[in-house]
Amino acid sequence: MLKGLVEHVGIEPGRLHFSWISSAESTKFVEVAQEVAKAVKELGPAERLVKRRAEVG
């Protein structure tokens, strides 16, 4: 549901990933980390929900 909400407000699908990885599953961890990194790289730098210096007085 978190994924649903986050994507509903316009955070690109592919920025938020979920996975169950046991401490014994080192290969899976590597695979998932690589996949996540790849997916996020393809999306480019995040523009949304990134805090920049406020435009205030």
Next chain:
Amino acid sequence: MLEKSYTKEEWTGALKGLQESCRIYVPVKDGDDHFFRLFDGSKAPDFGYQNTRLSPKGIVYPQSERMFEYTLDESDPDANIYKEVGKEYSPRAIVGIRPCDAQAFGLVRRNFDTPEYRDPWWVKSYEATTLVGLGCNEPCATCFCTFVGGGPFSEKELDVLLYDLGERFAARALTEKGSRFLDKGPGGRPLDDDEKKALEERKRSAEKKITSHVPTDQLSKKVVTELFDAPFWEAVAFACINCGTCTFLCPTCWCFDIQDEVMGKEGERMRNWDSCMFPQFTLHGSGHNPREKKFQRVRQRFMHKLKYYVDKYGDGIQCSGCGRCVRSCPVNIDIRQVAQLMNSY
């Protein structure tokens, strides 16, 4: 002092003419409500409004304001040294401000401009601002400005007062600053005799339309500790949900918080509006909180406005009777009723 009469188109033209030399804020309808916005041609001002949803205090005293900045980069010789942020205080004007909201600036000034300390940001911003008021032909049922030393055409704190005469605006300068403002803007002609007469008449008729009755005359005579211990606070506070609506909408609430924020190696010290309704407002580092309970916080809000302020400055309550809190409180806690309770206790 200068007096001028404008058709409504001329008045907008005058504002356009002044735009070059002055940042002008005007009431604009956005969604269901009116807000003060910079007059930049994108949205037409709407002077046929009752009052803005948020008070114009934010123009002088922004909800979030940068105070200092610094670098945390240890290789910089100035690392960790707080530096004041450069700000510009060129002239600006709030055009169409209601007299109650202008009066509120006077009440708040006592807090920010004191004999011992002057808050540089508030004071400079306030001094750079010309207040061009718009008298209220039709005060709301929730208005009670006449009970707090003001009125629908009160001139307090204003530099110019506008009278809406239907087809035309009559503008009356009340200070040198106001005269300069009118003088600089193009258009307008002197008032004719009928218009001069109409001004007084507008004022009288508007004052009669104030229907709320909010006596505050006994408050200064009350013993502060007795009012504090009055039995009605729990009942007054029961419905309160402790949100910040009343304090954030109020033109006379000034409390703030100071926070440091960091982005990478760059840091800044911000000040943000705060609210006595929030429990963290008074929470000690030790965990002790002198106003831990909801009723204590509600009591603080009313005692501050209606008693502590009265005692501290000896010149009435910290309220300009705009009625915003009455209209917008989500649970209908009504300062008019609380004032009556306190005044007659």
Next chain:
Amino acid sequence: MDNPYQPYPVRVDQVITETVDEKLKTFKLVFLNPEDEQKFKYLPGQFAELSIPGKGEIPIGIASSPTEKGFLCFTVNEVGLVSTYLHMLKEGYVMGVRGPLGNWYPWEEMEGKNVVIVGGGFAFTTLRSSIVYMLDPANRGKFKDIEVVYGARTPGMLLYKEELAEWERRDDIRMHITVDGTDDPGWKYNKGFVPAIVKEKIKSAEDAIAIVCGPPIMIRFTQPVLEELGFPPERIIFSLEMRMKCGIGMCGRCNIGDQYVCKDGPVFSLAKLKQLPPEY
């Protein structure tokens, strides 16, 4: 226009761990600009806002005395965001100090009188400032007898242990150091709570002013003892703590009735407090 929010840059010159639980440390701060030190003129009882860049400000009583030149001292308890970070700081770190803020103990009124100082726990900081100030040769003559009751939970929780020992040896100040309890067979001072020691040791309120600084519970039980001794409310002086931000009476949170603890206090007489709502 002077900016009352502008912190002066200072360097952490020395960090002293005061108590066995290491929750209390004293920070000796030196101004980066000598002219700032000139501007920072204070009297014992006042406080300052310590700024940690990126974290925020905290109000802390000044523990050094104006008679000590070249530095400021603050003893800080580790409780919140800023104080925790402060506790991790190393000597040489640059931070900010803003002040002096608030009022001070009634020094003019105290001149020519006996002074009774009652302190508990880590609230002894501005009292240390006061003692050093009064014991300064230039000032000692202005005051009559000085008696100090200072208590902590255990011997290890006492602040300024070396100075306490030194004051014990002097004959122009009478020290009554106490701890709530201790197993230390070598403990040569008092055992018992502060109010009880006040009752036992302070003989008279005659021509005397009492300055009380400590946790709320100590204050609550000490007040009646002092009143019994004959101190009128005008001559019982408290220093209060409150959550503060601006330190100059503007941000609105530290009020007790119409008084701001940061600007009108932190020092209040009991007489004054009796006129205010008991909301602290």
Next chain:
Amino acid sequence: MEQFGEKIRERARELLETGKVEVFVGYRKGTVPMMNHPVLIRDPGKAEILHWDSHCGLNLCNYLTKRTEKIGVLANGCNSRNMVTHIIENQVKREQLYIVGIPCTGMIDHRAVARAVKGREILAVDEEGEAFTVRGRDFEETFRKKDFLQRNCAVCTHHNPVICDEMIGDPVEEPQGVQAYKDVETVEAMSAEKKWGFFTQLISKCVRCYACRNACPLCYCPTCFVDESRPQWVGKSVHETDTMTFHLLRAYHCAGRCTDCGACERVCPVGIPMRQFTKKLNKDAMEYFSWEPGLSLEERPPLDTYRPDDYNEFVR
């Protein structure tokens, strides 16, 4: 709805007199139109101030926690569902409540009414059955209530209390085939960029007064995440990223718990339709878990339990 007033006053008086409850929580007619004031009464003699009409939009469930007395309380459909939620979340005990149920026909959207009279000041609003009349200084207009329901009430399918100890009137018929999530579907069909634009615009007026959070009966944490300083999850300055973070997390904390009572939108001083966040979660709770909160005292909420067949296609 006004017809229930007399019955409510009578029952509250009796319940207090007989000692069946020690306090009674209801509404008093407000001092401004379309705004009622939650009250707690102890004295049966005070029961006469109780009032009920189509402007009781604040959720009374807010006033039940941390009380020790036996409480009599009014509840329509959504309020009763929040009471269920409170009970299963251990915020109040069922035995502590005496619930006086009201069949609800929906609350009036005060903003919609103000819009309909073009912003002219409303001095009085009177209900007559399914119609209501709005009066101002120089106007009077009568409207049909069903055209002016709060947005949540317009799609409500639980008008009658889910739990109660007695009913004040006969249950109303629950509508069938309500399409509650059309607005959510519209947003779902947008591109990510459009969605972001939509929600950024939606919250642009937020002043962070937290009225939405505080009016929500689900928000009872002793210290809210926005108020924490160690760690500080959200910046305190008004900044669009922090404001979005607040709204996202506030909504997410209501996942599988929100009864769509509409209090958040009703109380917002600047009229932000923040149900757009919670409704998405409600829709997903329905789609993934066939779950509507607050209907059962026996069943645990989906985010509170694990079932092997839980929706988990997104997990790698």
